[in-house]
Amino acid sequence: MLRYMTLVGASAAAVAPFLSGGAGRPDDLDWPVAGLAAGLVAVAVLGFARSKGARITAVVGALVALGVTVRLLLRDFEAGLTGSRLPVLAMGAVAVTIGVGVAGSWRVRPVGVVAAVLALAAAVLAPGAAQAVIVDSQPRGAQLVEAPVVVERPTGGQWSWQPPADVVGVVAAGHGVAVATADGSVVALTGDDGRVDWRYTRRGARIGTVSASMDRKAVVVTFRSPFDTRAQLLVALDADTGVVRFEKVVRSVQVDTEGVMPGTRTLALRDGDSVVGYDLVTGDERWRWSPPDGCESAYARTVRGRSTVFVRVECEDLLTLSALDEVTGLERWKHQVGLTRPDGDRLDFHLHGTTDGSVVSVRIVTARALPGAVTDGLFDAETGTLLARPDRKWVFREGVGPRVLLEEQVGAGPTAIQSIELPGGRTTPLDVAACPSRTADATTPTTYVRACGDNGREVSVVVQGLDGSPPTTTPVRLDGSGSLPDFELVPAPGAIVLTRTSYGGTPAPVVGLTGR
Numbered sequence: 001m002l003r004y005m006t007l008v009g010a011s012a013a014a015v016a017p018f019l020s021g022g023a024g025r026p027d028d029l030d031w032p033v034a035g036l037a038a039g040l041v042a043v044a045v046l047g048f049a050r051s052k053g054a055r056i057t058a059v060v061g062a063l064v065a066l067g068v069t070v071r072l073l074l075r076d077f078e079a080g081l082t083g084s085r086l087p088v089l090a091m092g093a094v095a096v097t098i099g100v101g102v103a104g105s106w107r108v109r110p111v112g113v114v115a116a117v118l119a120l121a122a123a124v125l126a127p128g129a130a131q132a133v134i135v136d137s138q139p140r141g142a143q144l145v146e147a148p149v150v151v152e153r154p155t156g157g158q159w160s161w162q163p164p165a166d167v168v169g170v171v172a173a174g175h176g177v178a179v180a181t182a183d184g185s186v187v188a189l190t191g192d193d194g195r196v197d198w199r200y201t202r203r204g205a206r207i208g209t210v211s212a213s214m215d216r217k218a219v220v221v222t223f224r225s226p227f228d229t230r231a232q233l234l235v236a237l238d239a240d241t242g243v244v245r246f247e248k249v250v251r252s253v254q255v256d257t258e259g260v261m262p263g264t265r266t267l268a269l270r271d272g273d274s275v276v277g278y279d280l281v282t283g284d285e286r287w288r289w290s291p292p293d294g295c296e297s298a299y300a301r302t303v304r305g306r307s308t309v310f311v312r313v314e315c316e317d318l319l320t321l322s323a324l325d326e327v328t329g330l331e332r333w334k335h336q337v338g339l340t341r342p343d344g345d346r347l348d349f350h351l352h353g354t355t356d357g358s359v360v361s362v363r364i365v366t367a368r369a370l371p372g373a374v375t376d377g378l379f380d381a382e383t384g385t386l387l388a389r390p391d392r393k394w395v396f397r398e399g400v401g402p403r404v405l406l407e408e409q410v411g412a413g414p415t416a417i418q419s420i421e422l423p424g425g426r427t428t429p430l431d432v433a434a435c436p437s438r439t440a441d442a443t444t445p446t447t448y449v450r451a452c453g454d455n456g457r458e459v460s461v462v463v464q465g466l467d468g469s470p471p472t473t474t475p476v477r478l479d480g481s482g483s484l485p486d487f488e489l490v491p492a493p494g495a496i497v498l499t500r501t502s503y504g505g506t507p508a509p510v511v512g513l514t515g516r
Contacts, residue, residue, distance in 0.1 A: 002075045002099045003048065004116040008287065009095025010044035012088050012123040013037040019127075022083025023223065024076050024248045026231035032072065035083055039065050042094050047100030055100065061099040062096040069093045070315060073130075079225040080134050080184055080205030081233050083249075087126035095119035120453060123487035129309030136201040139242040142477075147175045147216070148191055152444040153209040153463050154474050159194030159495070163187070167501045170510070172492035174239035178219045179499075179510055180210040183296075191494020194512050200235070208232055213262040214306055214357050216493070218280050220262050222255045227272065234260070236280060238266070244354055246283030261302045263326040263357075264391025268309040273297045275311055279328050288414050301350070305381030306357035309330060311350055314498040317341065319349070323384060333384030335362065340371035356402035357381055359422060369456065378404065378422060387422045393417075401443030401467060401491065405430075413438065432469040435462045440489040440498075451489045451498055454478070461496065461513060463490075480508025 017034045021027065045063065047058035069090045076082035098115075115439040150172070165183035176191030184205040188197040196233040200221075219239050222232045232252050236245040254269045261268075266277040267288055273296055277287045291297040295315040303310050305323065313320040321335045339347075348365040364375040378387045378396065390396055394406040406427060408416040435441075435452035439459065442449045443466070450462045452473075461479050464471035478500060483500040495512030502508065 002102045002112055002115050004112050005119045006044050006470065007045055007093050007100025007223055008116050008119040008123070009092045009097075010041045010120070011283075012092030013096065014092075014366045015087050016089035016092060019085045019088055020083040020249070021085040022076070022081050023233035024079045024228055024233045025083065025085060026228070026249060026251075030085065033089055034386050035358070036065050036069055036072075036089060036210050040093055043424070044096050046094075046494060054409060058100040059097070060098050061509070062093070066070035066090075066093040066097045072267055074228065077130070077134060078200040078204045079227055081223060081225050082130050082134065084127035084130075087130040087507050088123050091119070091126045093469070094122070112220065134203055134205075134421070136199070136203065137242065138199040139197045139238075142241055147221075150153070150444060150491050150493055151191070151515045152447045152449075153494050153515050154461065154470070154496055155515035157374060157514035158476070159512045159514070161189055161194045161196070161512075163278060163499075163507045163510060166503060166507050167488065167499050167510065168207050168212040168507065169501070170488040170490050170497060170499060171210055171212040172497075173216045173219045175490045176512075177490060177497045177510075178210060178212065178237075178239065180207045180221065181507075182207070185224065186210060186219065186237065188219075188239070189497075189510065189512070190472055191492050191512060192514060194495075194510070198236055200242055200244070202233075202235075205263045209260050210264060211260050213280060214264045218245065218262060220260055220267060222250075222260060224252065229409040236262075236283065245281055248278070248283050259302050261304045263304050263309065266309075266324065266326045268302075268304070268324075270299070274330075275309065275324070277309065277324075277326060286327070289324055289329050296404055298349070301352065301361055303351050303353035305353070305360065306356075307426070310351060310353075310360060311347035312351070314347075319347070319364065321360075321379070323360075334380075335374070335379065335384060337364055337373040337375055339366070339368040340370065341368075352396070352398040354398050354402050354404060355400075358402060359387065359398060359404060361396050361398045361404075367502075368427075369436065385423070388420065388425045400441055402445055403443040403448075405443065405448070417448075419443075428466060430464055430466075430468065431471050434473075435460075440487040442489050442491055444491045449489060449491060454487065454500070456481070456485075459498070462499065474513060476511055476513070477512060478508050479506070480503030 043058045043061040073086045083493045165181040176189045179187045181256040185201040187199050200424040205223040208224045219237045224232045234248045249307045268277050274290045308323040319337045323333045325332045350363040352361040360381045377389045390516040398406040406418040407414040435450040437453045439451040439454040448464050452460045461474045495514045497512045500508035
């Protein structure tokens with residue numbers, strides 16, 4: 001009387017290999033799952049035989065297939081990245097095992113109908129149930145108040161939040177910061193008081209990168225499996241509420257370190273020589289750009305303007321930096337450098353940008369550049385206007401914030417630091433001696449912020465105006481232990497936030513310095 005349940009289970013098993021395996025099982029043809037599905041279908045057919053020996057063999061085969069499927073599913077749960085494939089296969093295996101174990105006739109009876117319906121419902125609901133086990137999402141309602149302004153100078157107030165696991169990244173987003181931790185969680189803290197706003201967790205998953213959109217309204221996180229590193233799950237969250245906007249399985253090569261940098265309305269990812277723009281709200285593909293025939297677009301560091309996406313185009317006699325409109329994918333402006341014919345000389349292309357997307361820095365190192373070509377300069381990221389060209393003794397530091405710094409470096413540390421106004425190029429010296437042991441630094445529109453003298457327990461935050469005004473120092477207690485420490489210093493809405501990232505030991509607290 002449970003033969004119809006067996007049919008439902010076999011059908012679920014047959015469908016399972018064609019469903020998404022998630023980031024944990026990225027192959028379109030998943031041989032272990034395909035083999036188990038084929039085995040379950042064969043077992044189901046064998047279970048319909050009249051021979052007692054055949055039915056016993058079917059029961060044993062079904063139990064073996066069920067055991068292997070459950071083992072694979074638990075491994076996926078441990079990685080926190082299961083898709084629909086294994087949960088549906090597991091429900092199919094359960095249905096087949098029960099069906100062949102309780103053999104009956106083909107006569108339609110209420111018990112058989114109910115069992116078949118339950119098996120079908122279980123297979124349909126299994127992916128959602130699996131996500132409920134893995135994902136802990138605690139969003140909040142939309143906030144009606146505007147986000148506070150980015151703090152540029154602390155005024156004495158401090159708050160502290162103790163993370164449950166090692167911090168792996170901090171970005172300014174929403175009404176404060178989004179903190180990623182090693183237990184697979186992203187926690188939003190309000191900048192004004194350090195209160196937890198929302199939380200999103202994928203149990204067992206490892207966080208690869210965390211980044212915020214240019215307008216700080218979205219947080220993009222990549223999760224990777226500890227067992228299979230070929231693909232990652234990209235999750236876009238609303239920075240205000242923590243609600244998931246979309247999820248997308250992407251190849252790891254597309255989102256490796258510094259490979260995810262959302263714009264304002266789109267997220268651009270490389271796909272071989274091409275660049276694809278995805279809508280930041282829905283995740284749908286908006287446009288796809290490819291280099292012209294006869295040219296190639298080699299990898300370049302991911303840099304975004306406020307509304308532009310930068311790509312490198314190399315042809316036989318021409319190197320182009322092309323700025324694409326982030327909404328349409330069409331070229332807005334370009335900077336070109338003529339080249340002599342290839343002769344084996346190396347060509348290095350360095351691309352950097354300010355964190356607010358206002359300025360992009362280009363540095364091309366090659367002996368093939370034609371005389372008079374601009375191979376080193378700062379450009380307006382929206383219009384392509386050349387803003388400044390560097391003196392060779394200075395090093396441009398664009399990625400520390402919205403303002404560009406110039407440094408003269410000898411050995412490991414700077415011997416001179418200047419802020420530069422763009423356009424115009426007027427420079428102002430900053431006080432190097434105020435922070436003889438710099439751990440991390442950042443700029444805001446009007447200040448230069450440094451974390452100095454980190455001894456594992458305390459650190460000093462030195463703030464100096466970019467107009468050269470005298471620096472001020474704020475001591476911060478920052479306990480914690482662990483190996484391979486790094487430092488996060490993030491001017492954010494409501495507070496300047498700092499913490500120490502490490503591996504093992506006691507996680508350092510996340511501290512916010514409130515102010516104006």
